Amino acid sequence: MNNMMTKITVGIIALLAMATIFVLFVARDEPARLPAEEANFAARSVENGALLFEANCVGCHGVQGKGIPGVAPSLNSPEFFTTRLQEVGYTGSLRSFIEGTVNAGRPVDSGQYSAKMATWGQEYGGPLRPDQISDLASFVLNWETTAVTGEPVAAEPTPTPLASDASPVEIGAAAYTAQGCAGCHGEPGGAGLVGPNLGGLATRAGSTVPGLSAEEYIHQSIVQPNAYVVPECPSGPCAANLMPQTYEQTLSPAELDGLVQYLLTLVE
Amino acid sequence: MGVINNVTQEIRKEGLFHWMLRQLDVLITRLTTGLNWNDLRSMARGDEARRPNPRLTVHSESFFFHIKPSYYHQSVTKIGHTFRLGLLSTYFFLIELVTGIFLMIYYAPTPERAYGDMLNIISGVPFGQFMRDIHRLGAEAMVIVVFLHMVRTYLTGSYKKPRQFTWLTGVILLLATLFLSFSGYLLPWDQLAYWAVTIGGSMIDKAPPPVLGQTVQLILLGAPSIGAAGLLRFYLLHVLFVPLVVIFVFFIHYYKVVRVGISLPSSQEEIGQDTAKRVPADKRRYYLPDVFTDEMVFLGLITFILLALIIFNVYPGAPLEHHANPNKTPLHTEAPWYFLWIQGLLKLGDPTIMGVVVPTIVFGLLAVIPYIDFNPSRKAKDRPVAIALWMFSMAVLVVLTWMGTPYFMVESPPAEEVVQIMMPEEKDGPVRQTDWDLLTVGEWDTTADNSAASFGVQQLMVLMNDLIHEEHVKVVERHEAKVKDLRSIRNPTPAEQEELAKLQATDPGLPNGSGKMIIENWQEGLKKVTMRVFWTPEGDSEQTFEKTFYIHDNSNYDGR
8 A cells, every 4th residue: 555655656746846847947948048049040140141141242242241343232331221222112121122132133234333143042043042041131131230330340350460471372362362252253173153263273374365474364364354254154154244343453462463373373 | 307307306315515426426437437436546545446346347448448458467567577668668659749749830841941940949939949859859768768678578588489470560660760760850951950861861872773772762852862852751751651650560569468468577487378368366466556557657757857858958959950051061970879880880881781781681680580589498598699699789789889970980181170179060169168258359379379368269279279289199190000000011012002102201180280260350249260270291381271150149059
């Protein structure tokens, strides 16, 4: 008889203990946990978006999204967050405007910018999944506070410093990253996205345009991209006017020279 | 009118209160299919049953009790005999059903929605993560329990006549359990899921002959690789088809157990003897109330442990990694732990033989054990070969499982490994664990004075320095062992000579290694962290490995 009573008592205590810890530790924490997780995932979305922006967008919109004159508009400006939707007559939210534009691209030549924006969404034949486009929008929208108030929190990030005795090739490699060349050309040796891949460029540069040495050809291709347009690009025939024609103004002579020297190291 | 008159008369005779009590008792008797209030009380007190025994009526009247025997032999109801592992497997299956249906409400099996639905379950559904944790821990526990159940049955020789077929259905249930667990793996549609299942899918592809493997893979995934079609198919297998198989086979299994009884300890039972039906009256232990109470208390305690493991974070929680990305293979892809032994096998040789043929033979042999074991005794002392074989198999299983982990035969470049430890692709790691505010903006170097940085960053740089050194030593040791192996070959082939010369010419690891961490303010609440590892092999120029990532103030990768 005692045995049976003991078992039933143990069983009831276990049940009560379960109910108690459930109420005390799960149910009690739930109202605080849900918003915390929401903030967590919103933050992760910004992190993912930052990586995607660096890999795909800096080439045209600039490292900090400030835009490149004549190439692509700024996404990190007060106007973008306050008046842009009215200008274009868009009635949806800014997030849906960004997502829609990234998804379907800007196939129309506005006359203001040299490059047409490619269709980035997988739905429209581009490389990015819907969740990645949403992450990109989260990252762009995260500029809002500082862009509108003009606070310096992230206005000018400290650029990655180079050693004072950096060689031209090192300066060039840094410029390749900072200017976002990889946004269109991909990492050398990897897959190009819009523009031709530059892997092995040094090997073929000398024989591409008759009369120009490898060095002269590369220099010309950076400052006057339309002088000679190679026929084959990863997404079909290459188009003129796609690459910004402003690098002679935006790059310092040391950077321009470094970039040429760096590209000359890309042998097959 | 007659009925009402009768009732009124009864009430007048007994008084309203007693009449209501009597009606309540009738209700209780109906609900319990034969036990009235006093019978319930006498059971709780542990009294003898009245005659005729109403507790036996329950076994013939109630559906749930009729599938249980009304009494057992007293030797098999001791916890140490079976550990109630069969009951526990069934219980975990029920837990999976209930939590699984909860999760199904919030989940759609398409690549566009699945991952977002997981985020919503965690951040938008009250008790969502709690349910995920139970579902996940329950699934892992079920694999362990089913495995232990089979080990127990094997060691006590309980699969022998007349229980051969029970064992065979048990092996089918084991396979179904493993596949249930594995098919559930894909559903969150994160990196962990995608790549674990990609490995599994590529194994099926290797099944001989090629036409068969490719066809089965195509049927299972709906495409040459995993995508929308594969996700939907795995989902339907997970929530519908395999559970139906489990339920179907379970009833056969269970019917056999009830029919031939749980085997007695080997000292009390001869092979082929039908002990379930002829239990001497003095050896009987009745299901109601004794065994029933035991089972309820046992399940109560197990549930308590299960919940305590989750609530007090002993169990790290159901993981959720980044969104599945077919273009980005994680540095280390690892199968679920219960399939690591197959991954270990895969590292040893041809994927067709190691990934398909060997596991098929293993499970095939397991299924037919009762039919090829002619040893008539169930006593351990008479079964030295069977016991030795078991010990050997367990040792092999442990070694293969270890070989399946990234610690065995996976060589990623040491610089990449350093960055991966500091800042893993998934979960938190030391950099993310450091408080966001303590990530001092600037360029920090393992070889320089970092006193301007916060204590957190200083510690990170010390750690990075140690890691670079450790990885260097590890790679150099591995390199030297290889050189030694090649040198010890008496008559090396030209290929071996060439490899030796090549190895001797390289300066392995991270010689003169150093590291840099550059932290920049990037956006409000967002910092950019660039990690660089430098090393200079002898007679070569400086090499660099670099990786960039962003850290937001609010992100939290603790456990996920």
